Amino acid sequence: MSLYIAHANEASHQEFDFGDNVDVGTFEQILDMDEGEEDDGHEFSRSIVFGFLEQAETTFVKMERALKENDLRQLSELGHYLKGSSATLGFTKVKDQCEKIQHWGARKDETGSNPETDDKKNLKLINESLKKVRENVEEVNNLMVKYYKQLEGEE
């Protein structure tokens, strides 16, 4: 399914297809928080979006380190951490992966409802998930770069 953001803006009714990477409603809220009427009207959302992307990158680095150290607990916390911000921005795919990482790190199955004591399995799943989430973030990054370029073009 495709979700669109339509800007009922003065001049343009442009739409941007984020695919299923972004929960448009949630992301809209971020955009809603943009203050500026004049100059760069998207500074806040831009800062928060790209702030997240940076945060994701550093988190991934930490996750990889924790993976090497087999530190499940740390992985779970990192998963939770990134889950929080990705959920805030509506980056659903990222969020879903992070949630799984959180659960596996907490020695549970991917839904978080049942214990999963096989640490090797958990680490393996996290490793796979980390790759996926990196891809997702990359995808979102591209979309956002494109999106903000488009916004600037409008302005």
Add this chain to the structure above:
Amino acid sequence: MILRAIARSFFSVIRFPPRKQPSAESNSTTDTSQAASTPVGQVFVADAAVRKENQHGGTTHSDTPRHTCDLLPTVADSPAKQPITDPISHPTPPETAPAYASPASPAPAASPELSRAPESSSSDKHIYVRETELTSLASTRPSSLSASIDSAPQICLPTSTSFSSVVEPVQSAPPSHEIEIMQRKIWVRRPGASATLVTVHDDDLVDTVRDAVLHKYANSLGRSIDSPDITLKICSREQTNKNVPPERTLGPEEQIGRTLDLYYAGGQTIDEALVIEVPQKRTPRPSPRVGTHHPVVYPYYVEDHRPGEGAREYFPPMAVHSPHLSQHPAHPAQPNGPHLPHSMAVLTTGQLPPLPSPGAHSTRKHGRPKYVRQHTNLNKPTVNGIAPPAPLPTPPAQADHRPSITPPNRVTSPPPGRPKRKKQTSSQQQSTRSTNGEPPRPSKVAPVGLLDGNVPPINVLIVEDNVINLKLLEQFMRRLKVRWKTAMNGREAVNTWRTGGFHLVLMDIQLPVMSGLEATKEIRRLESVNGIGLGLVGGQNADGKRNGDKEINPEDKLSDMNLFKSPVIIVALTASSLQSDRHEALAVGCNDFLTKPVGYPWMLRKVTEWGCMQALIDFDGWRKWKEYAAKKDEGLSEEQKKAKEKEEKAKQKAALKAMFAKPPPGTTNDNASNEDKPESAGKPVVNGTSNGPTRGHKITRSGSGSAIMLETHHEEADESN
């Protein structure tokens, strides 16, 4: 003089049409005092006749000065001279309320209620004024006369005349309307307390009196004991009855009127009030609101005083203020029935039932309006704030699986700094869904609520470890035009809170160093130790130093108590939508929760609501805080401030309860019905203080706020195009 006395006491039993109340009341005030001081046994009024007469010629009696000097025959004649007013044209207007303000007033003489006779028969046919010789009649009067017929208008005798009035209908009256009962008022008191009057029938048994007593003491006694547990003691006047023991317990089977007359010839005075004694052992729970042994379902005050929306169905104004209608004659046939016959009788006869005086407040009779109200309540359970009870401070939030409060209506007051962007509807719905983790709710247009989007200038502490989320929340605060500080972990949160001046804490639950739950516990503990929020209402604790003399661990002591006027509101930010997490958050002392990711509308709503509540709780403190805030205006926009630590238990509920213990004036009714519900502590008080019915409101309105927002955005879009 005797004639005057007669006239006066006569007055005291006459009910005046409401519109004449002022003059009647002023007159009666003096009468009452006089009567009370001189128990006049010689005043006898054929009350049935008076009643009759009064019912039809009520307006004539309002001519107070005339009756003060006129004699009874004149009174009796007056209806004949004056056009008989249509009984239905005397709806008891709300002005009856003043009379109820002092139900224990010794002589409800100026009772504004209009007696409505079911049937307008020749008004003066039963006027018989008997003098002293009727005293004996009183005791010989067959008790069956008044046993169960309550259709008559109730006459409230001044206490001083106790049993001095006797009905003696001469003509065989139509049974349904003409057989009347005597009512009498009896002084009772609890040991050491002031006396009060209860109204019973003259030939009622002591047992019935106990019912009436229980009714009167609906709060202090009625909630915990049943009427058979009450013991009534009578003290004899030594000089009159030497053969009676000075004090004895009345048996339930005794006829109260007879006993009183025996003991207190000439009438019971206030000093001779029956003493109410109750057993020390109390039933574990408030007795259910069913009837006592008496076949009549006994209504308690709790019900009486609810706003009577439903009462309008039949008798608009009187329903609210006159809970003690006489029973209809048809009543004994179906004591516990739905009482429809009452209404039917009225409908078919076209007559309104007679209204008793306000002094008849504690009569065992129940009035139609109560039942109407009860039916109404059954039909509309959310009316009167009867929300589904919930054990934890935020019932609505628990009741449904998402934040219970809809975003306020932005139409009325758009937040400052409007976003440039205008959004389409679908995206808004999306946001609603994602915020709640649930599908979008049906769009309903909410009425313009109390919270119109004006956010009080509160100080918010945001506790969130993720900088991205923190940034967004800060942006929310910026948009809400409130001040805020931030903390990145639980410990920091506690320490920042300790600096004082916060009204609202947005507490992420999963935090490093110290979790949000622990931080909440710690804050509640410190509040409790420092006595924050205890006895705040009413400005009793204005200096905030009440607990200063108590032993407080120095490290727990808060530096400036003036900055802690009331317990801070803690809204948990929970990532999971699991009910258990929420319960846990509420259990440690959070007042509310928001599910992450937090959407702006929800944030707006919560901040507005809780902020308003904080302002309402302690207005004085609020003002002081504002002064303080003005001084300290700097440093506040500083984001990311850090501080220190601590941890422990919570006592938020107690604190909140104390805080809310005093109902705001004018909302006592609501509070009366709320107080016995567990949720009275905590959030619902927002409703209690600001608007009673909001709780139900809130629930039913759930989801509508976002609908409003959608519309708003639509409009904006249209405008801008």
